[in-house]
Amino acid sequence: MGSIHDVALENNNVACQPNPLDPEEFRRQSHMMVDFIADYYHNVDKYPVLSQVSPGYLRECLPDSAPNHAEPIEAILQDVRNHIIPGITHWQSPNYYAYFPSSGSIAGFLGEMLSVGFNVVGFNWMSSPAATELETIVMDWLGKILNLPKQFLFSGGGGGVLQGTTCEAILCTVTAARDKVLNKIGRDRIGDLVVYCSDQTHCALKKAAQIAGIHPDNIRALQTRRSDAFGLCPETLRSALADDVSEGLVPLYLCATVGTTSSTAVDPLRGLCEVAAEHDIWVHIDAAYAGSACICPEFRHFIDGVEGANSFSFNAHKWFFTTLDCCCMWVKEPQHLVNALSTNPEYLRNNATESKKVVDYKDWQIALSRRFRSLKLWMVLRSYGVANLRNSIRSHVNMAELFEELVTKDERFEVVVPRNFSMVCFRLRPPLGGLSARDCGLETTNAITKRLLDAVNATGKVFVTHAVVGGVYLIRFAVGSPLTEERHVRSAWMVVREQAEALLAEFKVHPVMQEQADAVLTQAVHG
């Protein structure tokens, strides 16, 4: 903190300092940053995919407080190289197969640059008409590519909006559904509302419902079965609805999923929407990952039945090249969003809004402020064109097929659930190595597959993550990083195989050494 003397000294310099947005300095430094990032992409396959640092590593590299005086960009970039990059898990690496992809592209990057460059705050139409209008146009474009029913498009009385994430999309629609019902039955009954999903639904649903004040006991994660490929059976929903109604509760909302996080399972939309309609509950379809695939005619059938839903969303930042964050959401009746989320303070009143000829997107989302996200979606659609975008999706699916084939051909492994899109779920197939079938129960196989996952990730050559489905621990291999090519997938398979060989070798013990084998097994299972 400065003394009064410092303040006076600083004040003398007010006029001399460079403008923080000086165009020529902007040009110089931004060109430098472009080269830095281009070089990063050249080298990204050489870094350990999963960062290998330990908790607290960065506090040891950086000072305890911000500098008082300006530092040159060169020094900052040096620190990025030395201290930040080692702490990054490289989602843009061609060897990244974890979670779901975070899909960057040149067009997505340029769209963000332009959005950040303009730096407009498009909460209402007037604050930057192009920001609102481009979003309505691009959401109609994308809705048509997905062959969404006309009621979801602006041209059909509905409309699309860009949220940051699926969590926000779900929170907005739960809130809209909630207020629609409470306005009828009375605010005091908030504790009676019930929200439905499956035990495979993303945790965003539970979190959003809780934020919206739904009683935690009233969030039903309905059980799925292997025999339904972990999709939610409409009869299960029907029975849950009947139970709740008989208890005097009020069914509110169903979140159905196309492409679950654990295993890319697909809920049967048509059947679920029919059951939901019997109780007039809001149906939201979360196609966060798999929605992108549905731009291909051969995958479109996965969202058949969407016409029965109230809202639909997918994350263009996952598998549609826009960079984080860009969740595309459509609703049939925007008025329910507006009723629940609008604010009309005096300081935002303006003639355009009062003319009722414009969309004010602040009333379709949680926050007031919003970035000009549609630029990146527009640039992706134009820079690549629909045909190339479909082909990119297909090339990822083809690579996943290749990996699936490699897994299937190796008898030490098995594919756990059918592959729908570009993700393969696999595990070690019992019996393992020299272990007897008796020793290879579910717990053991799970524990050893987890050890395989850790070993693969520790190589730094590949990053994969896991899920547990129907009690089975599986490794998820999700293809979708833009830089991934067939050769990377083949290398990844080599890494998995090598690590599995090393691991299984531990169990190739001679029968007389059974005691030692037991010890190894105990270690494997209990860590």
Add this chain to the structure above:
Amino acid sequence: MGSIHDVALENNNVACQPNPLDPEEFRRQSHMMVDFIADYYHNVDKYPVLSQVSPGYLRECLPDSAPNHAEPIEAILQDVRNHIIPGITHWQSPNYYAYFPSSGSIAGFLGEMLSVGFNVVGFNWMSSPAATELETIVMDWLGKILNLPKQFLFSGGGGGVLQGTTCEAILCTVTAARDKVLNKIGRDRIGDLVVYCSDQTHCALKKAAQIAGIHPDNIRALQTRRSDAFGLCPETLRSALADDVSEGLVPLYLCATVGTTSSTAVDPLRGLCEVAAEHDIWVHIDAAYAGSACICPEFRHFIDGVEGANSFSFNAHKWFFTTLDCCCMWVKEPQHLVNALSTNPEYLRNNATESKKVVDYKDWQIALSRRFRSLKLWMVLRSYGVANLRNSIRSHVNMAELFEELVTKDERFEVVVPRNFSMVCFRLRPPLGGLSARDCGLETTNAITKRLLDAVNATGKVFVTHAVVGGVYLIRFAVGSPLTEERHVRSAWMVVREQAEALLAEFKVHPVMQEQADAVLTQAVHG
């Protein structure tokens, strides 16, 4: 939608298409975009600040659907020039004085580029350790610059987090406060919880409280008075709390503001926190705009009393050069956020989280996914240094002082409320032109000041917005766009004066033409 034949055709091209993240193509196109944006900054003062387009203009310029084939970046940039820029309200223009500033800078832009380039999804520590660790470090740096009490820093048991916007910050803290109380008194009492603010508080509070399921009747916008400079009087709060408690309701949360949107009024934090403590309610301090100024020792007193609050936030994207979006929030007890917002699905389990040695920011916010926002804050702090940042704030305040002086010296105008930071609230001073004092009641003066605002904005040379405080319609002149210099402020004043002269000339009628004068007045007031 393609036929099967098309699909086959497209499939043949899978291998030939360029990689969407090809480093050399990335370099080429990104350099082009840098130059495009640098040129935009060179010319931004030449565009009408407030976009002059009409609703629906863009649908007439763009095709009805996305292109099937790729288009070159040159064609897209041409469309940005021809169709997007005319529809932009130029928040980066030096002649922008509306709402609050959206403060861009070279460092903020570079930080975003880097964040988008890495495109990591930092929901938990493991997903990119640097993203989490840099955020904890930079939030401690910034907390120290603001001289926040140690309990708000990680080094003191609290901690900071970057939210997108203040709306999110408020929603997260309302939810945390809500669950803390409901876990004690029972979930069924959600309808009894009461949230407090003043009639000057930003609409984000009401929206967040409603999303969180607080009964709309239980949001108290307590009246402020001109005699308190529109700050919330602690006695008003005390009395409201007592009333609610006597009704059996449960006081939950107070949002106090430092620098209100309408007039940059400041609530007396110390007194409010003392009253709030009597009922153990959560106090959040929203310093969205004015928090940035508090890095200067001479403005720090405006947040005196923050030590009594539970959480504090300000928007670095408003007046701290980070570009949208970057809301800095600190809490004393992060555990309450985690209790309300955490999710622990199997597919996110990992060894680092289980070691309990790391922060997983997904549990401090609404969404799961999160961008690497701390990069831009870090780059702003290092590129400029604390001394320059203070001086930038001061130069904006100095320019606002200058404008205030110009307004004060002209007897046709008056400053409506005392200026605290870099915003001047002014209006036409009655009596206006040739009108009698009798004719210049509040309604008339308000209506004519609104006409002045519309006339000023219609020139395209300046963009200002309005508020109504204590019934008085006023024009807000908020300095803070990075490119604004003293000469721009002087020009803006000339525009205001010229438009006022033209407007007031309408009322300089001869007494015998009283009928005509009445007609003009009616037109002025009723549009």
